[in-house]
Each structure stands twice: as structure tokens, then as C-alpha cells.
Amino acid sequence: MKKLLVSFCSLAVAVGAFGQGQVLSQNSGATAITNNSMGQVAARAALSTRVGFYANANNNATPTSPGWILAGGTTNLTAPGVFLGGVRIYTGFLPGNAAAFQVRAWLTTGTYANYESALAAEGATGGAFGQSVVMQITPNDPAGTAPAPNFLNNGFQSFNIATIVPEPSSIALGLLGLGAVALFRRRK
Numbered sequence: 001m002k003k004l005l006v007s008f009c010s011l012a013v014a015v016g017a018f019g020q021g022q023v024l025s026q027n028s029g030a031t032a033i034t035n036n037s038m039g040q041v042a043a044r045a046a047l048s049t050r051v052g053f054y055a056n057a058n059n060n061a062t063p064t065s066p067g068w069i070l071a072g073g074t075t076n077l078t079a080p081g082v083f084l085g086g087v088r089i090y091t092g093f094l095p096g097n098a099a100a101f102q103v104r105a106w107l108t109t110g111t112y113a114n115y116e117s118a119l120a121a122e123g124a125t126g127g128a129f130g131q132s133v134v135m136q137i138t139p140n141d142p143a144g145t146a147p148a149p150n151f152l153n154n155g156f157q158s159f160n161i162a163t164i165v166p167e168p169s170s171i172a173l174g175l176l177g178l179g180a181v182a183l184f185r186r187r188k
Helices: 001-017 115-122 170-187
Strands: 020-026 049-056 069-076 084-091 100-107 129-131 135-137 160-163
Touching: 020 069, 020 100, 049 084, 069 115, 100 115, 100 160, 115 129
Parallel strands: none
Antiparallel strands: 020 084, 049 069, 049 100, 069 084, 100 129, 100 135, 129 160
16 A cells, blocks of 8 residues: 555656646737837847746746746747747646746847856846846646736736946955045145
8 A cells, every 4th residue: 555655646746747837928019128228129139139938936936036947948039129939838837836937038149048158158248138027827738728828918027138237346446445535635
């Protein structure tokens, strides 16, 4: 009897680990990705801007929470500021269980497989990066007949991609302050 119970529990865990849920990954002109200088990301930049679909099994996750994975793959913008990722299957996310989803976008000179590698390579050298708000979405069953839930009906909002301005270190600011004090004392 114990062996049967252990076998059943193992099967339940294995099936849960390989569960699949689907979500429609898209936005519209009203929720376009923007940048500081041009409003919607320009057509020339649309071809180079990558969009990644991230998911976290913790439906209360924040952007800095652990557990974010590039679960829905990436795509380019199809028009200025607009992406159409289509229905994405999220493996490991059970239909009917809410999860956290986030869209991350990057405009860089190189080609990178994900947001993290693009940020590490070009974050300090002029790439543009941005993230959407975290959305709580309940994926549905790919084998079912109900339409996939989408980003637009679950809180997706327009977001900005911008170059990252490196912040000066505290020591450098302190040295600048000491230099200014020394300069003003010398003038008096």
C-alpha cells in the first residue's frame, strides 16, 4: 500500500511539473512600448527591439523576486511599439493556477537571447531597456476550447525603454564634495 501511495504522489508531482498553460502575448497601439525621445519606438528601431515574455509561478512576484524565467520566448516588434507574440505555451504553469507575467524589452546593437544577457553586455554602453508592470494571469488549458487569456485584458500597460545612466559611486561623490570644499576654502 505504501509503494502505491508513493508511486501515486510521484506521478502527481511529475504531471504537475510538466503542466502547460497558454496565454496570448500581444499589445496594441494604445499600449505601445515607448522611448523618451520619439514616443512610440520608431519603425527603424522596431526591427531591432526584442521583446521577451517572462513568467513566475509565484503570482505575487515583484520584478526583483527570484524565480523569473523566459518562459514564452522572444519576438521582435511588428510595428512601432507593438508586438504580437501570439498564443504562447508556458510549460510548468498549470492551467487554472494564477502566475505572474512580465514583458521585458531591449534595444541593443548586438543580438542577445534574453533581457539579462543584453543588459549585462550593453547596459552601461547605451542600450535601451524596459519592463512592463507585473500581471497576474491564469493560463488556460491548451487542449480546451476557451480562448487564451491575454495581456491586454489582464493589466498590461504601455512602458518606456530608456538608456541606463550609470550612477556615480558614493566615494566619487564624496571626493567631489571634498574637492569643492577645498576649492572654496582656498578662494577665501
